[in-house]
Amino acid sequence: MKDWKASASALYDGEFRPMFINGSWCEARSGEVMDARNPADGTLLATVPKGGKADIDAAVSAARTAFEGPWSKWTPFERQALLLRIAERFEAEWESLCLSDTLDMGMPIQRTLANSRRVLGMLRFYAGQAVTIHGQTIPNSFPGEIYSSTVREPIGVVGAIIPWNAPIAGSIWKIAPAIATGCTVVLKPSEEASLTVLMIARIMQEAGLPDGVLNIVTGLGADAGAALAEHPGVAKIVFTGSTATGQAIARAATGNLKRVSLELGGKSPVIVCRDADIEKAVPVAAMSVFANSGQICIAGSRLFVAREIHDEFVRRVAEFAANLRIGHGIQDDTDIGPIISARQAERIAGYLSAGPTEGAEIVTGGARVEGAGFEGGHFFHPTVFGGVTDDMSIAREEIFGPVISAMPFDDIDEVVARANATPYGLAAGVFSTHLGTAHKLAHRLKAGSVWVNMYHAIDPAVPFGGVKMSGYGREGGTEHMEEYLDTKAIWINTD
Numbered sequence: 001m002k003d004w005k006a007s008a009s010a011l012y013d014g015e016f017r018p019m020f021i022n023g024s025w026c027e028a029r030s031g032e033v034m035d036a037r038n039p040a041d042g043t044l045l046a047t048v049p050k051g052g053k054a055d056i057d058a059a060v061s062a063a064r065t066a067f068e069g070p071w072s073k074w075t076p077f078e079r080q081a082l083l084l085r086i087a088e089r090f091e092a093e094w095e096s097l098c099l100s101d102t103l104d105m106g107m108p109i110q111r112t113l114a115n116s117r118r119v120l121g122m123l124r125f126y127a128g129q130a131v132t133i134h135g136q137t138i139p140n141s142f143p144g145e146i147y148s149s150t151v152r153e154p155i156g157v158v159g160a161i162i163p164w165n166a167p168i169a170g171s172i173w174k175i176a177p178a179i180a181t182g183c184t185v186v187l188k189p190s191e192e193a194s195l196t197v198l199m200i201a202r203i204m205q206e207a208g209l210p211d212g213v214l215n216i217v218t219g220l221g222a223d224a225g226a227a228l229a230e231h232p233g234v235a236k237i238v239f240t241g242s243t244a245t246g247q248a249i250a251r252a253a254t255g256n257l258k259r260v261s262l263e264l265g266g267k268s269p270v271i272v273c274r275d276a277d278i279e280k281a282v283p284v285a286a287m288s289v290f291a292n293s294g295q296i297c298i299a300g301s302r303l304f305v306a307r308e309i310h311d312e313f314v315r316r317v318a319e320f321a322a323n324l325r326i327g328h329g330i331q332d333d334t335d336i337g338p339i340i341s342a343r344q345a346e347r348i349a350g351y352l353s354a355g356p357t358e359g360a361e362i363v364t365g366g367a368r369v370e371g372a373g374f375e376g377g378h379f380f381h382p383t384v385f386g387g388v389t390d391d392m393s394i395a396r397e398e399i400f401g402p403v404i405s406a407m408p409f410d411d412i413d414e415v416v417a418r419a420n421a422t423p424y425g426l427a428a429g430v431f432s433t434h435l436g437t438a439h440k441l442a443h444r445l446k447a448g449s450v451w452v453n454m455y456h457a458i459d460p461a462v463p464f465g466g467v468k469m470s471g472y473g474r475e476g477g478t479e480h481m482e483e484y485l486d487t488k489a490i491w492i493n494t495d
């Protein structure tokens with residue numbers, strides 16, 4: 001086993017870490033800083049600039065200058081080569097990147113390390129996409145020799161705002177398509193987890209990213225985030241976060257009618273049919289929520305189980321949950337790490353008491369983890385609620401913690417109606433060995449992704465995103481490039 005503790009103290013020692021504007025490492029113009037703390041024990045990892053409107057203005061101006069200047073001369077093949085160099089550097093520094101994330105936001109190290117297939121795959125996938133962008137020659141209805149064609153152009157400065165729960169993949173999903181298309185980026189990471197994103201900027205700079213193409217402004221949402229969302233120099237906001245913030249961003253974007261894509265919250269259903277392979281379904285249904293301590297947008301937090309197998313299935317999910325190892329992310333055998341902050345922990349605790357008050361029964365968990373080894377952090381026992389009804393708050397609202405609400409169902413029509421009766425539509429899971437049932441459910445569920453006999457598959461080549469109040473726009477897949485491109489029509493009269 002690796003001594004992650006020793007590597008951790010070498011990585012962060014409580015010192016100031018500057019942010020990144022126009023290729024320079026700088027303080028906030030106000031001089032203000034904020035703490036970056038380890039959510040497992042509250043220790044100070046570093047301080048980072050508390051950037052605000054003036055810093056966003058400087059970053060947007062740098063991004064605009066790069067967009068209109070030297071960066072616009074880079075060929076798609078040069079941008080592709082840059083992304084491939086970045087991928088190589090990521091591979092070489094993968095352990096440090098993962099350790100940084102584990103320290104800064106708590107995700108167990110074995111889980112961050114396991115994400116390399118996806119993240120390196122993303123960088124290489126977008127490198128491939130860079131050289132596929134092209135327009136069309138389109139016959140038109142005009143008489144004479146008038147030719148029409150299209151070209152695809154990068155939209156300009158992209159403002160990216162991300163949450164804390166997956167800083168590496170979350171930021172690469174915003175930055176890599178921008179590099180592929182020739183856009184430039186101002187990225188505001190979550191105030192809860194800025195450190196790895198700053199490390200990513202350093203790696204990209206060392207790989208040859210020109211000044212101004214990527215700018216990182218650390219700071220608060222209401223401050224730096226809001227300034228970015230309303231900035232007239234930004235052509236598009238790509239946002240991942242809560243539905244309420246997504247609504248605020250969509251409103252702020254109206255000033256210059258900037259484009260917006262939103263990856264928001266969810267209350268995703270997992271449906272276990274009576275013909276499901278229970279052995280396989282139990283761990284997947286459990287980890288659809290408990291992975292990353294439930295701090296996952298696609299958490300399958302409404303567990304619908306066919307009545308015939310409900311009690312047995314829920315008992316086994318609870319048993320699985322009770323055996324998960326809770327601990328600091330840097331312990332190699334940790335399954336469940338800490339919750340990011342006191343504020344989020346309070347939210348989760350509120351739902352743990354609302355459940356029984358509204359009539360649900362705690363099958364397992366239901367409380368914080370206290371005692372030696374857990375001081376200074378916010379840890380919860382993975383929780384399964386039984387006896388849940390559709391109207392309870394734990395069945396309707398996104399908890400963003402390790403909490404499953406289990407409910408029986410009787411037939412397919414009923415469960416489809418209940419699963420779809422939510423303002424959200426991010427993801428859904430189906431467990432069935434019957435091909436027809438699996439197909440029927442996959443087509444009738446209103447969600448951006450439906451997984452059958454699996455969960456949580458997110459791939460560079462496959463589009464991901466939500467419907468309804470889980471947002472709009474897609475990340476991943478060739479469609480993703482559309483989010484960063486405009487189409488220009490060119491007409492030529494040759495007479």
Ligand code: NAD
Nearest residue numbers: 162163164189190221222225226241242245263264265297
């Ligand atoms: P959040 O909305 O509070 O914050 C997300 C980001 O927005 C942060 O960087 C924050 O500083 C910034 N922000 C806050 N207020 C802002 C404002 N007024 N203007 C501009 N920016 C602002 O979300 P969170 O609590 O960090 O993350 C949890 C939420 O994110 C959950 O709802 C979860 O479902 C969602 N999420 C969705 C996905 C997805 O892909 N759909 C992925 C991860 C998380």
